[in-house]
Amino acid sequence: xxxxIGLVVVAASVVGGYMASGGHxxxxxxxxxxxxxxxxxxxxxxxxNPVPILAGTAKSFGKLLKGPAHNKACYLELLGMLYSVFxxxxxxxDLALESHVEQPHESSIFQNYPxxxxxxxxxxxxxDYLRLLTLGTGNPHEFEAVIDADLDVHHSEKHAISGAMQxxxxxxxxxxxxxxxxxxxxxxxxxxEPPEVLGHxxxxxxxxxxxxxxxxxxxxxxxxxxxxxxxDAEARYLECVKTGIIAHMQGYAPQVSVEFARKTxxxxxxxxxxxxxxxxxxxxx
Numbered sequence: 001x002x003x004x005i006g007l008v009v010v011a012a013s014v015v016g017g018y019m020a021s022g023g024h025x026x027x028x029x030x031x032x033x034x035x036x037x038x039x040x041x042x043x044x045x046x047x048x049n050p051v052p053i054l055a056g057t058a059k060s061f062g063k064l065l066k067g068p069a070h071n072k073a074c075y076l077e078l079l080g081m082l083y084s085v086f087x088x089x090x091x092x093x094d095l096a097l098e099s100h101v102e103q104p105h106e107s108s109i110f111q112n113y114p115x116x117x118x119x120x121x122x123x124x125x126x127x128d129y130l131r132l133l134t135l136g137t138g139n140p141h142e143f144e145a146v147i148d149a150d151l152d153v154h155h156s157e158k159h160a161i162s163g164a165m166q167x168x169x170x171x172x173x174x175x176x177x178x179x180x181x182x183x184x185x186x187x188x189x190x191x192x193e194p195p196e197v198l199g200h201x202x203x204x205x206x207x208x209x210x211x212x213x214x215x216x217x218x219x220x221x222x223x224x225x226x227x228x229x230x231x232d233a234e235a236r237y238l239e240c241v242k243t244g245i246i247a248h249m250q251g252y253a254p255q256v257s258v259e260f261a262r263k264t265x266x267x268x269x270x271x272x273x274x275x276x277x278x279x280x281x282x283x284x285x
Contacts, residue, residue, distance in 0.1 A: 037212050
């Protein structure tokens with residue numbers, strides 16, 4: 001919603017200010033200039049990026065409207081799930097987790113946390129690393145290095161999408177100049193026309209520069225930054241899981257491990273200690 005509000009404010013400010021100063025909206029409508037700018041931008045985007053990034057970009061537009069997938073309630077549920085897992089492992093040993101990680105959709109623990117279960121990537125991430133515990137992995141430092149490598153791959157894939165969008169934003173002003181130059185070339189072919197015709201042609205050519213700069217800094221650039229911020233916020237979800245598992249491996253009590261995980265969260269989504277304490281009082285493992 002904030003994304004749409006931002007776009008409306010940008011468009012209203014630029015176009016409204018132009019018209020309020022006496023400008024005519026019809027002059028800004030130059031469809032062939034737009035074809036040159038945005039058509040070449042799309043073509044360059046496809047040329048520069050592999051299929052996974054193209055597909056990931058298409059899928060990520062929903063995030064612009066929804067924002068980060070995880071709010072405070074999601075993290076409270078995640079920390080409750082981690083507490084349940086760690087409590088079971090402390091009581092019966094890590095091997096007791098085997099049936100839960102092999103069949104997570106049939107797990108009596110995971111089924112209590114529906115928001116977590118809807119995030120397929122997070123479920124796979126948690127089960128993969130809990131499975132390593134059931135296989136006897138016991139060195140937390142080596143374990144952490146493996147998780148960090150996994151997270152780096154995941155983060156780089158996500159940031160490649162926002163980086164690709166930023167590349168389009170960086171190129172749009174130059175493509176606007178291309179459209180403007182082509183408009184000037186067309187105008188020079190009509191040099192014998194009266195001034196009012198030449199003025200219209202020159203104005204149309206300059207719309208190319210305006211459209212390229214406007215699209216770069218008022219639309220595509222902010223989209224790229226919004227995606228980057230969303231991907232960074234979502235990365236904290238897996239970082240939270242990582243911190244909790246590492247603390248568990250180092251021998252801390254379940255509530256302490258969960259507290260370590262809680263401390264990695266941003267203030268706007270971090271449950272309080274009291275909220276966590278109240279929640280775990282009602283958890284039965």
